[in-house]
Amino acid sequence: MSIYFLINCIIVFVCLLYSTITDIKKREVSNYITIGLLVYGTIANAIYFFLIKGYLSTIYFLMFDALVFLICYLLWKLGIFAGGDAKLFSGIAATIPILSQSIFFMGWSGFPFILSLFILSILAMFPIVSVKLLFVYFKRANIKEKVVSSLRKNFAGFVFNILYVVSLFFVFSFFTLPFWIFLIISIFLGFVSKRIRYPLSVVIFVVAVIINPSSTISVMLLSIVIALFIALMINLFVLSKSGIFNYKKRVADLMEGDLLAHNLIQDNKKLIPLKFDFWLHLKIAFKQSLKKGIKPIFELLEKRKHLYREIVINNTLAAGVSKKEISQIKKRYFEKEIELKETTPLVPSILLAYVVLIVFGDVVWLLVSLI
Template identity: 25%
Template sequence: MVFDIPLVCTFIAIIACLYASYTDLKSGIIQNKLTFSLIGLGIVLNAVYAFMINDIWFIVTGVIFTAVIFALGYIFWKLGAWAGGDVKLFTALAALLPFYPLALSYNIWGAAFPIVSIYGFPITLIINSLLSILPFLLIYVLFIAIRRKPYLVDELLAPVKEYKKNIVLALVTTAAVSLTYVILPYLPYRTIVVSLVLIIVLSFIISKLPDMVKAVILFVFTVFALYTNIQVTVIGIVAIFLSITAIGIIRKLITSVNRKALQDDYEISDLKEGMIPAYNMYERADEVYVDDKGFFDKIKESLKNGDPTGITAPKGKLLISSMAAGLTEENITLLKKLFEENKIDPKIKIKRGVPFAPSILIGLLISLFIGDLAVILQKILYVILY
């Protein structure tokens, strides 16, 4: 019975995250009665467990971990990166599982799973949850696009329609790989990193050549690759082509489709507290303007103009922030005033809130059954590089 309490806490954590994911997806809310109850229950259960194993420091350390996670979450909340419900859910999970529960252990190719980190289970949970955001976000955006904004599907599939361009890129990469294969024996260092850098550089150079020169190079080195190993070359070209297409679709999901799928126009009069603006709003020289350019767009424009300051926030007084905390009553009053003064349009773009609880659930399951993804990636990179 002594060892059952961590297992009970594990089951409670999974069930709680399932319920939190449901309410977050349905209404965009992680209920306080859930998180506060979990915090209290976690502390009580772990206090009982500490008494049973006669280790008072177990509960003391657990409470400290819980407080640290809350403090960390509070900082993210103040920065506008997390919503209040997310902070409380992380805190509740830290109270329930301050240490690795090791509900399941197994070996793959001699490696023991789950992979444990040195900084504790609650931090592992946060890291895994953050790393789980992207795949969940892609699925969520795709769902929104198909169900509510079907016109975005055509934009999403644009990379598929650009198959001719992708074929050329695949052949350019193939030629770069073939050239690397020829050059590499003459280099003093023949590591994977050197090979990858060489492939990237050669791909860039070939892609910038005049069309006729490029065509000749592609023909010569593609034929060379086919002559060297026809099966590997054909499979490689197909794999590269599919990868380029997939990357294009993912890029669309992350950028333009993401923005359009997760933004809706609202009348100023219809705004409610907690709604998240799609962009920051600034005032400069008695004029109000919005900063609606994405980060990658800013980088691209800065590189084009040769002005790195374009990446930073625009100059001026910040009036409305697009952080996760959302609009306050004061913000809404200010927007109404600005509209009455004809300084802003009657509509403002509001971000559709992306539920974070499902990512926390995914992060929890990964943490319990696979381990710390950051540590796993570190080990993989070490094997590749050394």
């Protein structure tokens, strides 16, 4: 690893570490960090490419730098990225355009470094969000009751499904039958009535225990524990989408980047939240269409079109509210508090992904090339 590349890696790491702390504490990423990183990376690499590889490589780098900046800007405008996250990605791309080697491994990557970082950052969100959801789960009694109730209601079917899949796998392994047949039968049994599937699961389990008792029981118990954890996380994710993790904040304390739980529409001269769950209404409309034809769906689409035409502030995506929108809310939203979405900062995920890539190399490219 060259000294120049190592210096850039350290600079990006320090910037990410500081930004992670501010993102967690204050939910903001400093412009001094992001813009400073962007300016430094652009100037330093333009000089480096010109001196080492010539003017043509410099032009290619500047074109790449501008393209990444434009893409990040568009993602911010679409509400997919918050402003600080978009500028941070642009700065990292300018400072480390290509990952040619890592601390422990050397190897070529077919991806631009920023693409691998983006993909791995999204993947790194899942364990971070999972930990956060588990923390909220143990902290809030009302959420705990809902999740436990849901798991209890589906527990029997859940265990029987694991029972027949694991048992069937051992039976097929013993008779060395093709895996695709196992998949087809497993899927087919999933659609069979419970009255048939449950007794059949027990029979297959008994056969599997006779064939390989220790492995069948140990794998089944492990599968149940893992599957219960996955089911818990799915329930928490579903609840998070339903708005149970939303919270209220004083309008006077609103900050740039805060994420509204609902779009705001105009009602005379004031702003009110648009509490309209389109997907829930669509589900109801589909059920009604079975009896009344397609008319309920068209009526719903027309209602949605009319309501969304009235939207004044549409900031329920990652970008959050701007200073201009906050000013408008303070003037025209007459409630003392406004409902916001509970969000998870992205910068810690970027830091985690960055460390993995710098230490172990481009694991994303490695996985893609293996596929």
